Amino acid sequence: MATNNSGIAFEHFDRSVRPQDDLYRHVNGTWLRDFELPADKAVHGVFHELRDLSEKQVLAIIEADNGKIGNLYKSFMAADAIEALGIAPITGYLAQVDGITNLAEFIEVMAKLEAAGLGGIFGSGVVADAKDSTTNIMHMVQGAISLPDEEYYREAEHAEIRSAFAEHVTAMFKLIGIDANGQRILDLETKIASHHWDAVKDRDATLTYNKFSRAELETLMPGFDWALYLKAGEVPAKAFETVIVMEPSFFTGLAGLLQSESLEDWKLWLKWEVVSGAAPYLTQAIVNQNFKFYGTTLSGTPQLRERWKRGVAVTEGALGEEIGKEYVARHFPPAAKAAMAEIINYLTEAYRISITNLDWMSAETKVKAIEKLDKFTAKVGYPDKWRDYSALEISPDDLMGNILRVAKFERDYELAKIGVPVDRTEWHMPPQTVNAYYSPRSNEVVFPAGFLQWPYFDLNADAAVNYAGIGATIGHELGHGFDDQGSKYDGDGNLNDWWLDSDRVEFEKRTKQLIDQFDALHPSDTPEMTVNGALTVGENIGDLGGLAIAYQAYKLSLQGKEAPIIDGLTGDQRFFIAHAMGWREKMRPETRRVRITVDPHSPEEFRCNQIISNLDLFYEAFEVKEGDGMWLDRESRVSIW
Template sequence: MTHSGINLAHIDPNTRPQDDLFDHVNGAWLEAEVIPADRALTGSFITLRDDSEAAVKAIIEHAGAEADSAGAANPLAAKIGALYAGFMDEAAIDAAGATPLAQKLAAIDAADSIDALARLMGEFDRTGGSTLFGAYVNNDAGNPDRALLHLFQAGLGLPDESYYREEKFESVRTAYVTHVQTMLELAGVSDAAAKAPRVMALETEIAATHLDKVSLRDPQKTYNLMDRAATLALLPELEPWLEALGITAEQSAELVVATPGFFTGQQALLVAERCPDWQAWLSMRTISSLAGYLSQDFVDANFAFYGTTLSGTPAIRDRWKRGVALVEGVLGEAVGELYVAEHFPESHKAHMEKLVANLIEAYRSSINELDWMSSGTKEKALEKLAAFTPKIGYPAKWRDYSTLEIVAGDLLGNIERSNAFELARQLAKIGAPIDREEWLMTPQTVNAYYNPTMNEVVFPAAILQPPFFDAEADDAANYGGIGAVIGHEIGHGFDDQGSQFDGTGALRNWWSDEDRAAFEKLTAKLVEQYNDLSPAAAPGEKVNGELTLGENIGDLGGLAIGFKAYQLSLDGAEPAIIDGLTGAQRFFYSWAECWRTKIRPEEALRRLTIDPHSPAELRCNAVVSNLDAFHEAFETTPSDKMWREPAERVSIW
C-alpha cells in the first residue's frame, strides 16, 4: 500500500497547523534534535548531504583500493585515490608546516611595485588564489550563443561589504584583525601585529567600492559589455593581471564587467605609496586561500574565525569529510559517474521526467489564467516556458579529466594544477560553440538550479530522495516535496531576475510596460511582507525582502504551481485519506518537512546578511499563508496565527 510520505514522529501535536505549520510538522524533531558540533545548521538538506557524503567516501576509498591493485589500468581511479590520500596524510602535511608558503611569500616581498603585485595576483589566481579581481566564463547575456570572460569584484576576507560598515558586525571586525595577525604570525610574516590593522583598513576601502548584495541581483546593472580597451581604461592594472592569469588579448577582446565601479575604485588604492599595505594584504589572501591544506595550526586558526566566529560552529568537520569535499571539487564528475551507477535507479529519472512535464503543464495552465497579464505578454511567457530544457539526474556526457595531472604525495601541487586545469577548461569555451550538455552541479549534489542564459532547470540525482522524493510514497507528498522544488526552479525563469531573460536565454525585454508594472506591484507587496519577518534564531533581525525576492517568488510560484500540478494529476478523483490527512494536507505537510531546519544564531545572522534565500521556517510559513489552497485545506479562520486576509495574499504565477 502507498504510504503518506510524512514522518508522523516529527509532529508536535500541541501546535496547530493553522497557527504554525512549520512547528506543527517539525516540532518534535526541533525539540529533540541537537545540531552536530561540526555543523552550523542541520535539517532535511543536511541529512541528505551527509548521506551523499558517506556514499562518496565509500566510492573514493574503493577507487583508491582499485587503483592500488590495478595500477595504471584505471587512471581515473588512481587520480581519485591519490588526491584523497594526499589530503589524508596529516603527518606529512604537519611536518611541512609553513614551508609550502615560503616561495609565494618571498615573491610578495620582492614585488615592490603595483605592476609587479598585479602580475603576481594573476599568477596566484591562475592556480586557485583568491585575490583582488574575480574572473569566470559564462554565456553572454546579450547573445547567449557565445561565451565571454566576465570580471567582478573580489578582495574581501569577510563575507561581504556590509560586514565592514554595519555596527552589528563591530565584534566580527575586531576578531578579524586578531585573526589576520594570527595567520600572518603562523606563516612567519614579520611585524604581523602592525600589518593586521593595515590589512583591515585596506579591505575596508576595497569594500567601499563593492556593489551591495541587492544591486548584484540586478542583471541590468551587472551586464556591461566592453571591449578590452574600455576595460583597461577602467583600471590599467588589469593588463598585467590578465597576462599573468594566462588570458590572451583575443580571449579578452570583448568581455562583461559586472562591477565597473569596483574597478575604477581601485585606481585610488593601487598606488605606489600603498605597496606595503598591498603586500601585507596579498600575504594574508595567499595564506587564507591555502590554510585548509596546511598544517593543523593553520587549519585550526582558520576554522576558529570562519567556522566559529562567523557561523557559531564549535568543531571542525572530520578530516575525511574535508577530503571528500576536496575530491568532489576537483574530480566531481568522475565521482558522480560512479555515484549514479550505484545510487540512482533509472526508474527515478522516468518518474521525474513525468513530474517535470506535469509542472510545466501546470505553469502553462496558470499563465493562461492570469488576470494581471495581457495576452501579448502571456504569449511570450508561454514561448519561454515551451523552450525550457529540463536536466535530470546526471549529464549526458561526463567531463574529461585525462589531461589533469594528479601526483601522489603532492597535495598543494595537485590543488594548483587542478585549478589551472579548470581555468583552461573555462577559457576554452571562449570562441567555441556553447556546450548545452554541461552541468554546473555534480549528480551527488543535494540541490537544484535554474540557469537563465541557458533557460534550463537542473535536478541532480542526490536530491531525488525523501523527504523531497519517494517513489513509494503517495503523490501528494511528492508534489509537495520535489514537485514544489521543480516548480521553484521553473519559477526562477519568471522571477524578478529570470523574467528579464527570454526563451533563448537572452537578456531582452519581452514584457509590455503595463504588465511589468503590474508584476512589480505584486512583487513589491512580497518585499513588504518579508521585510517584516524575523527568524526564530535571530529574533532581533529582519529579512531583507529585496535580497530574497527572487527566491521568495520561486517559493511562492513553485508551491502554488506544485499544488496545481497535484490537482491536475488527480484527474478529478478524490484522493484517499492517509494517516488521517487529506491529499491537500499531505501536500503542505511535505513542503514543511522539506524545510525542516535547526540553525545556530551566528549562522542565521550571516545568512540574513548575504543569502538570497529566506530562513527555512519562513520559506514554509510565509509562503503557505499566501495560498488560498492552504487556508482551504486547514479551514483557517481570522483567529488563527497563520491567517492572512485574502486581500493581502500575494499570487503572482
C-alpha cells in the same frame, strides 16, 4: 525515512501546535525542540541528512578507487607528511611577494598567484553572454575582501567581527613567521569594500550587464597594466578583447586604491591572500586558526569537521563528475528518470494553464510567457556527456601540488570556452549533489541524482508527497524563469524585455507586496534581525509560484479522481504537510546572522509558513480562520503565477 502509508514523518510532529497557527512547528516541532546540532555543524536539517548520506556514499567510492580520486584523497589524509612540510608549500609564493618593488611587479606577481589559485584582486569567469546566450564571454566581478559581504566592513553591528578578523589575520601571519598587524589588512579591505555594490543591487541582471572593449577596460581602470596582467597570468589576449564588467564602479575604485594605498600594504594583503587560500591544506595549527575565525567566530560552529569529511569535500570539489559516474551507477535507479519526466510534464502543463488564466497579464505578454515555457528544458540525474579529467595530474603524496594543479586545470577549462559556442550539455553540479538550480541563460532546470530522494522524491511515495517535495522544487526552479530577474530573460536565455510596460507594472506591484511581507519578519533564532525582502524576493517568488503550481500539477496528476484519505489526512492536507517537512532545519545564530546579510533565501520557517499563508488552498485544506496564526487578510495575500 517515514515508513507509514502516507510518507509523512509523524514522529517529528508537535501536536500541541495547531497547523492553523504554525504549520512549520506543527509538522517539525518535536524535532526542532529535541534535536541538538552536532558540534561540527553550523546548520542541519532535511537537506543535510541527505548530504550526510551522499558524503558516506561518496567516501565508499573514493576508498575503492586506485586512480586520481583515491590518490587525491590519500594526499589530503596524509596528515603527518603535511605537518612535516610546515609552510614549505607556500614559501616560494611568499618570496615572490617579498621581491615586489613597484606596482607593475605587484600586478605581475598577483596575476601569477591568481593563475595558481592563490590570489586575485577581482573575480573572473567565463559564462554565456546574457544578450547572446550562444556565446561565451569573460565576466569580471568585484572581490578582494575576506568577510562575507561589504556590509561587514561598515555596519556597527559587525564591529566585533571586524575586531576578531584583524586578530585572526595577525595570528595567521604569526604562524607563518610574519610579524604584522592584521589591522592593516582590515583597513585596506575596508577601503576596497567601500567600492563594492550591495547585495540587492548586485543581483540586478540589467545593472550588472556592462560590456566593455579592451580599450574601454583600460579607461575604466587607469594605471592598471592589462597587457602585463594577461601575460603574467597566461591568459590569452582574446579572453579580454570584450568582457562583461558586472560592477564597473568597483573596478574604477580599485584602480584608484592601487595608486593611492602604500605598496607595502598591498604586498602584505597579497601575502594574506596566499596564506588564507592555502590554509585548509597546511599544518594543523593553521587549519585550526582558520577554523577558529571562519568556523567558530563567524558561523558559531564549535568543532572542526573530521579530516575524512574534509577530504571527501576536497576530492569531490576537484573530481565531482568523475565520482558522479560511479555514484549514478550505484545509487540512481533508471526508473527515477521516467517518474521525474512525468512530474515535470504535469508541472509545465500547470504553468501553462496558470499563465493562460492570469487576470493581471495581457494576452500579448502571455503568448511570450508561454513561448518561454515551451523552450524550457530539464536535466535529471546526470549529464549525457561526462567531463574528461585525463589531463589532470594527481599525486598521492603532494596535497598542495594537487590543489594547485586542480586550480590550473579548472582555469584552463574555463579559458578554453572563449570563442567557443556555449555547451548546453554542461552541468554545473555533479550528480551526487543534494540541490538543484535554474539557469536563466539556458532556460533550463537541473536536478542531480543526489537530490532525488525522500522526502523530496520517492518512487513509492504518495503523489501528494512527491508533488509537495520535488514538484514544488521543480516549480520553484521553473519560477526563477519568471521571477524579478529571470523574467528579464527570454526563452532562448537572452536579456530581452518581452513584457508590455503595463504588465511589468502589475508584476512589480505584486512583488512589492511580497517584499513588504518579508521585510516585517524576524527569525525565531535571531529575533533582533529582520529579513531583507528586496534581497530575498527572487527566491520568495520562486517559492510562492512553485508551490502554487506544484499543487495544480498534483491535481492534474490525479486525472479528475479524488485523492484518498491516508493516515487520516486528505490529499490537500498531505500536500501542505509534506511541503513543511522539507523545510525542517536548525541553524546556529551566528550562521543565521551571516545568511540574513548575504543569502537571497529566506529562513526556512518563512519559506514554509509565510509562503503557504498566501495560498487560499491552504486555508481551505485546514479550515484556517481569522485570528489563527497562519491567517493573512485576503487583501494582503500575494498571487503572482
